[in-house]
Amino acid sequence: xxxxxxxxxxxxxxxxxxxxxxxxxxxxxxxxxxxxxxxxxxxxxxxxxxxxxxxxxxxxxxxxxxxxxxxxxxxxxxxxxxxxxxxxxxxxxxxxxxxxxxxxxxxxxxxxxxxxxxxxxxxxxxxxxxxxxxxxxxxxxxxxxxxxxxxxxxxxxxxxxxxxxxxxxxxxxxxxxxxxxxxxxxxxxxxxxxxxxxxxxxxxxxxxxxxxxxxxxxxxxxxxxxxxxxxxxxxxxxxxxxxxxxxxxxxxxxxxxxxxxxxxxxxxxxxxxxxxxxxxxxxxxxxxxxxxxxxxxxxxxxxxxxxxxxxxxxxxxxxxxxxxxxxxxxxxxxxxxxxxxxxxxxxxxxxxxxxxxxxxxxxxxxxxxxxxxxxxxxxxxxxxxxxxxxxxxxxxxxxxxxx
Amino acid sequence: xxxxxxxxxxxxxxxxxxxxxxxxxxxxxxxxxxxxxxxxxxxxxxxxxxxxxxxxxxxxxxxxxxxxxxxxxxxxxxxxxxxxxxxxxxxxxxxxxxxxxxxxxxxxxxxxxxxxxxxxxxxxxxxxxxxxxxxxxxxxxxxxxxxxxxxxxxxxxxxxxxxxxxxxxxxxxxxxxxxxxxxxxxxxxxxxxxxxxxxxxxxxxxxxxxxxxxxxxxxxxxxxxxxxxxxxxxxxxxxxxxxxxxxxxxxxxxxxxxxxxxxxxxxxxxxxxxxxxxxxxxxxxxxxxxxxxxxxxxxxxxxxxxxxxxxxxxxxxxxxxxxxxxxxxxxxxxxxxxxxxxxxxxxxxxxxxxxxxxxxxxxxxxxxxxxxxxxxxxxxxxxxxxxxxxxxxxxxxxxxxxxxxxxxxxxxxxxxxxxxxxxxxxxxxxxxxxxxxxxxxxxxxxxxxxxxxxxxxxxxxxxxxxxxxxxxxxxxxxxxxxxxxx
Ligand SMILES: Cc1cc2nc3c(=O)[nH]c(=O)nc-3n(C[C@H](O)[C@H](O)[C@H](O)COP(=O)(O)OP(=O)(O)OC[C@H]3O[C@@H](n4cnc5c(N)ncnc54)[C@H](O)[C@@H]3O)c2cc1C
Numbered sequence: 001x002x003x004x005x006x007x008x009x010x011x012x013x014x015x016x017x018x019x020x021x022x023x024x025x026x027x028x029x030x031x032x033x034x035x036x037x038x039x040x041x042x043x044x045x046x047x048x049x050x051x052x053x054x055x056x057x058x059x060x061x062x063x064x065x066x067x068x069x070x071x072x073x074x075x076x077x078x079x080x081x082x083x084x085x086x087x088x089x090x091x092x093x094x095x096x097x098x099x100x101x102x103x104x105x106x107x108x109x110x111x112x113x114x115x116x117x118x119x120x121x122x123x124x125x126x127x128x129x130x131x132x133x134x135x136x137x138x139x140x141x142x143x144x145x146x147x148x149x150x151x152x153x154x155x156x157x158x159x160x161x162x163x164x165x166x167x168x169x170x171x172x173x174x175x176x177x178x179x180x181x182x183x184x185x186x187x188x189x190x191x192x193x194x195x196x197x198x199x200x201x202x203x204x205x206x207x208x209x210x211x212x213x214x215x216x217x218x219x220x221x222x223x224x225x226x227x228x229x230x231x232x233x234x235x236x237x238x239x240x241x242x243x244x245x246x247x248x249x250x251x252x253x254x255x256x257x258x259x260x261x262x263x264x265x266x267x268x269x270x271x272x273x274x275x276x277x278x279x280x281x282x283x284x285x286x287x288x289x290x291x292x293x294x295x296x297x298x299x300x301x302x303x304x305x306x307x308x309x310x311x312x313x314x315x316x317x318x319x320x321x322x323x324x325x326x327x328x329x330x331x332x333x334x335x336x337x338x339x340x341x342x343x344x345x346x347x348x349x350x351x352x353x354x355x356x357x358x359x360x361x362x363x364x365x366x367x368x369x370x371x372x373x374x375x376x377x378x379x380x381x382x383x384x385x386x387x388x389x390x391x392x393x394x395x396x397x398x399x400x401x402x403x
Numbered sequence: 404x405x406x407x408x409x410x411x412x413x414x415x416x417x418x419x420x421x422x423x424x425x426x427x428x429x430x431x432x433x434x435x436x437x438x439x440x441x442x443x444x445x446x447x448x449x450x451x452x453x454x455x456x457x458x459x460x461x462x463x464x465x466x467x468x469x470x471x472x473x474x475x476x477x478x479x480x481x482x483x484x485x486x487x488x489x490x491x492x493x494x495x496x497x498x499x500x501x502x503x504x505x506x507x508x509x510x511x512x513x514x515x516x517x518x519x520x521x522x523x524x525x526x527x528x529x530x531x532x533x534x535x536x537x538x539x540x541x542x543x544x545x546x547x548x549x550x551x552x553x554x555x556x557x558x559x560x561x562x563x564x565x566x567x568x569x570x571x572x573x574x575x576x577x578x579x580x581x582x583x584x585x586x587x588x589x590x591x592x593x594x595x596x597x598x599x600x601x602x603x604x605x606x607x608x609x610x611x612x613x614x615x616x617x618x619x620x621x622x623x624x625x626x627x628x629x630x631x632x633x634x635x636x637x638x639x640x641x642x643x644x645x646x647x648x649x650x651x652x653x654x655x656x657x658x659x660x661x662x663x664x665x666x667x668x669x670x671x672x673x674x675x676x677x678x679x680x681x682x683x684x685x686x687x688x689x690x691x692x693x694x695x696x697x698x699x700x701x702x703x704x705x706x707x708x709x710x711x712x713x714x715x716x717x718x719x720x721x722x723x724x725x726x727x728x729x730x731x732x733x734x735x736x737x738x739x740x741x742x743x744x745x746x747x748x749x750x751x752x753x754x755x756x757x758x759x760x761x762x763x764x765x766x767x768x769x770x771x772x773x774x775x776x777x778x779x780x781x782x783x784x785x786x787x788x789x790x791x792x793x794x795x796x797x798x799x800x801x802x803x804x805x806x807x808x809x810x811x812x813x814x815x816x817x818x819x820x821x822x823x824x825x826x827x828x829x830x831x832x833x834x835x836x837x838x839x840x841x842x843x844x845x846x847x848x849x850x851x852x853x854x855x856x857x858x859x860x861x862x863x864x865x866x867x868x869x870x871x872x873x874x875x876x877x878x879x880x881x882x883x884x885x886x887x888x889x
Contacts, residue, residue: 059789066792078868095770097761119882127867165792166761177770184783237414237859238522244839245800259855266764267749267795274857276415278525289521289688292832294419294532294541294844296515298851301843314836316802320522329864330871349859378871396410400524 002088003102005130005157009085013093016360017047024367025049030201030210032188032224035065036164036352037345038216039171040359041366043094045214046178048367053210054172054180055203057187057286061168063218065352067290067321069241069261069273070167071254072353073104073159075129077331078374079357084158086356095177096170099163099266104254107139107146107153109305113258114151121154130157143255145247147308153257161254161263164352171355187285188217190227197341198228212341212366219324221346223284228339233327233384234346235397236280240292240320241273242299244313258306260299270310272303277323279392281399292318323349327384327391333358334381335365344381413860415525418851420844422530422543426452426506429531429544431513431683433457436712437550438496444546445503452542453505454533456512456835457580458486466748466801468836469680470576471555473569474654475670479583483510483536486581493580511535514842515832516547516687516708529707532832539842546707549684553677553698553713556728558809559753560735561647563671564744566654571601571674578608586670590658591615592645593731595722598674599628605672606635613668614638616645616660618734623727625720640664644731645671646738661738675731676724678808680714682834685827693823695725699808700827725822732812745813746806748799755794756810757817762795776817785814787828797828800836860884 002008027050031038034056042052056062072087074080086093087100108114121131132155139153140146172182186205191198191213201208215221219236226232246268253264262272275298280287296318304311326332326348336342343365345358364371392398428444430437433455441453456469461481464472480486487509491497501507515532519525530541555570562568567586571593577584589610591598594617602612615622615632620642622629633639643660648671650656657667679701681691690703697716702708717724741754749762758775760767776785787810790796796810797803803810807828815825833842858864862880870876 059783059786076865076867091766091768095768097765097767097771099765116883116885123867123879127869165789169793173770173774182782245836256857259857261857267762267798275855276413276418276525276851277859278415278523279411280522287522289523291517291520291523291688293415293523293525294515294517294530295415296832297532297539297842297844298847298855300839301845301847304839304843311840312838314800314838315833315842316800316836317831318833319831322522323859325859325861329859329861348864350864375868378868396412396414 003084003158006081006084007128013086013089017093020048020363023048027051027367028209028211029053029214029366030055030208031214031216032201033215033217034060034172034182034184035063035216035218036061036168036171036355037347037358038214039168039175040355041214041216041345041362042180043171043175043178044359044363045366046175046180048363052175052180053208054175054182055186055188055201055205055208056182056184059184060172060182061165063286064321064323065168066165067241067319068164068352069271070161070164070263070352071261072100072161073156074350074353075124075127077350077354078376078379079354079361082357082360082373083354087160087162090356094170094174096173098167098170100160101162101253102160103252104156104159104161104256105139105143105153105252107143107255107257107306108151109149109258111151117154124156131155132157142251144250145307145309149305149308159254163265188224193228193339196338198339212343214343214345214362214366216345218346219282219322220284220286221344222282225344228342230336232332232344232381233387233391234282235325235392236282236287237277237323237325238280238290238320239273239277239323240275240295240299240318241271242296242303242315242318243269243271244303244310244315245269247310247313258302260302260306270303270307270313272299274302275299279397279399280322287322290320290322292320325349327387327395331358331379332381333361333365333376333379335369412854413856416854417527418848418854419525419527420848421527422541425543426450428546428548429542430548430550431531432550432552432712432714433494433497433507433509434550434552434712435496437548438494438500440548440550440711441500441505442496442503445500445505451505452508453500454508454511454513456510457490458483458510460536463836466836467805468801469554469804470573471557471570471673471805472573472577473670474566475569475585476577476581477583477585480581489582490580508535512835513683514835514837516683518687520688534837534841537841539837546709549708549710549714550712551680551683551714553679553717554804555673556676556678556808557673557805558675558728558732558735559743559745560645560738561740561743562650563648564747565648565650567650567669568648568655568671568673571597571672572677574601574672575604578604578610584610587611588613588668589670589672590666590668591672591674593617593674593676594622594624594629594639595676595727596624596628596720597677599624599632601672601674602632602637603628603635606637612637613666614640616640616643618642618644618731623722644734644738676728677713677717679716682830684708684710685830686832686834695723696721698724729812729822732809733816736813736816745809746796746799748801748805749795751794751796756790756796756813759790759793761793780818784824785818786826787811787814790814791828802834802836803828
């Protein structure tokens with residue numbers, strides 16, 4: 001259950017689990033936010049013996065974590081090798097299906113796309129992650145829905161995809177099976193701090209005492225951390241996807257390209273997103289709505305170009321989710337100096353696939369104060385020290401002013 | 404007007420196109436209510452577009468979109484031209500509307516309404532999205548009139564998932580507008596006005612009506628209508644319910660009632676109720692309210708949008724439709740078995756829905772099997788959208804039309820709450836299943852093409868971690884950014 005195209009892991013996930021068992025025994029951890037980041041962190045901490053409480057303003061995974069493309073191939077991340085080590089074992093470790101599937105294809109329908117994909121293939125091969133280049137005929141034999149317009153592509157011998165909603169629920173249920181508690185419909189409203197530590201978290205469900213806090217509230221991290229005097233620069237944006245009725249199953253369901261990301265679900269549906277986003281406020285109470293737009297038509301066009309043999313399939317839904325973004329698009333996984341028992345995690349728009357690893361990193365920070373399996377110094381919060389209040393304007397990322 | 408003044412080339416900015424055409428008034432639905440509104444608008448000198456999805460394409464009818472046709476349409480429905488003519492002839496006011504200058508488009512569905520508001524400001528103006536058999540497009544409006552009618556309420560029972568179990572609205576469509584009903588002898592479920600009117604219509608159209616089954620102890624509808632049904636020698640089976648539809652390769656052949664009676668029919672017509680068609684209102688984020696006397700969820704007050712006819716709510720006769728359908732759901736639930744299908748598209752059984760189990764192509768390890776709606780309810784009130792994502796009930800090509808209402812009722816019953824205690828499962832555009840090639844914008848703007856990126860177009864995001872803060876970082880950023888705007 002490892003990948004052809006990845007370095008062989010030094011230890012199995014089962015060995016890691018045995019090692020951490022009991023390491024946080026008796027530690028009370030409150031997690032703010034029941035998306036994949038918070039739930040994975042909670043699950044890793046519960047595996048370590050901590051008493052975990054997750055507080056969410058709504059239903060677990062209701063925001064980005066349950067509305068994303070399910071892609072799990074973010075080779076740029078320091079967490080990537082850990083993610084790859086964990087995913088093939090997650091169903092067994094969690095006890096619930098995630099629909100995780102291995103490997104990905106990226107296919108081009110224009111020469112410019114093909115150039116770009118060749119560059120990315122080289123970038124990966126340089127890192128020791130194996131990518132095979134494909135010509136048009138090779139793609140057509142691997143991707144039955146591709147058409148004559150396909151010029152070639154690449155085959156990641158690593159990466160993959162999973163079902164977002166199912167994975168979120170799997171983390172949540174597995175966490176409960178370990179004794180963790182989840183309070184839904186319970187927004188966090190404030191913190192009690194004593195001597196540089198948060199001692200309790202206030203939510204509509206009551207006051208929750210804690211030894212440590214993980215703030216994993218997506219775009220709402222900004223407002224929550226401001227209550228603790230910590231500035232976390234985040235911008236929210238809306239991103240859209242569409243899904244078709246089922247198509248015949250392709251041997252590899254994770255097929256991207258033509259400016260789209262997405263996957264064929266195990267049921268056969270083609271679920272795809274991409275294209276322009278809309279910047280929004282980070283909304284302390286959470287997004288008031290998650291509307292989709294006529295961008296549905298542009299997505300439909302690109303899916304029809306990517307898969308000409310599926311162009312007759314019905315689109316049956318569109319949806320939108322709210323994505324969290326940091327100023328450089330890279331995650332923030334960091335334990336604060338003050339209050340020193342608070343750890344912040346936000347993945348800047350690529351947090352689903354990396355979740356099996358992001359939770360491990362958070363567990364390490366909460367329990368040991370440092371990440372055990374990779375360097376994460378370059379994704380600390382301090383890189384944004386003194387960024388200035390107008391950082392969104394400088395990037396052209398401002399939310400629209402009220403009309 | 405676009406008010407997003409950010410300079411990010413990959414943001415939506417002004418990329419969404421202006422509508423192809425603009426009208427003072429757009430009316431969706433060419434039934435009597437829509438036609439009346441269109442004629443009134445034209446009479447005031449307004450430019451009016453009136454669209455109606457009829458005749459429904461054969462493939463959609465096969466998927467029970469938008470009504471529960473139950474596979475009982477004749478092959479006539481495959482002949483698009485003939486159908487167009489038949490539909491046109493069946494509604495004399497259509498010609499009047501055209502004479503009055505209304506632009507009438509039949510075979511054209513409205514699959515979305517988009518307005519700037521909470522969470523979206525990128526639209527150049529408020530628009531209605533349309534599609535016919537050849538293409539999709541958008542139009543602008545000053546006034547939007549929704550006259551989308553009401554759709555069939557389906558509640559399952561053993562054997563309902565076969566050809567020959569259909570809805571009363573679908574039957575009316577086939578008999579009165581399409582002349583294309585393939586059944587010969589029907590049993591009607593329900594006895595309120597809808598059921599009584601269905602019985603009389605069917606009788607008038609030469610269909611043999613074997614009877615009406617009513618779970619309560621007396622016919623529920625208007626006394627005079629019930630009397631007319633009796634006078635036509637159509638029997639009522641009171642305090643009874645269909646226990647099973649039994650059939651063969653062509654679908655239903657007979658129905659066994661709870662009382663044990665067996666009735667030979669080729670079609671069961673569910674006439675328990677109709678649900679106002681609020682898909683467009685809900686999908687655009689509009690307001691809606693629950694009103695049991697008017698058929699369930701009906702549109703609330705929505706700026707610039709007027710709802711008329713059944714989509715605004717059924718006529719209030721003091722009868723509580725929601726109570727009535729809950730009583731039916733309880734009874735048919737009792738008669739159902741664990742393996743009775745709830746969601747036909749995704750083949751979700753009652754046991755799997757109540758067990759919150761994943762589809763059969765996934766494994767069910769022991770912890771998964773130990774989960775159920777009961778364990779989920781401990782974490783909070785049941786939400787149909789959450790349950791649909793886990794069980795796939797309502798995720799199929801009929802867009803949940805066949806099971807959305809019964810799933811909501813089952814959840815309410817499981818949680819021991821009233822119908823309104825369970826949120827309405829969301830509707831999303833396109834509110835009709837539409838092929839990719841039809842929905843597609845084949846004429847998108849250069850700005851859209853140039854600004855398109857697979858994700859946010861933040862070059863620093865994709866630089867391999869080890870290359871951050873090294874000379875290679877710039878190189879990657881440039882190469883990655885150049886590949887965008889395909
Ligand atoms: C359309 C789309 C496609 C995407 N595609 C991919 C992809 O293919 N691969 C990938 O890896 N990533 C993808 N992403 C990004 C990914 O979904 C996110 O990075 C990830 O889900 C973030 O998870 P999270 O747990 O950090 O945040 P969220 O999912 O936002 O969760 C935060 C949680 O905190 C809760 N919360 C907020 N405020 C409070 C409060 N005050 N009190 C209590 N709780 C609170 C919220 O309710 C929410 O449940 C996509 C995102 C979108 C929208």
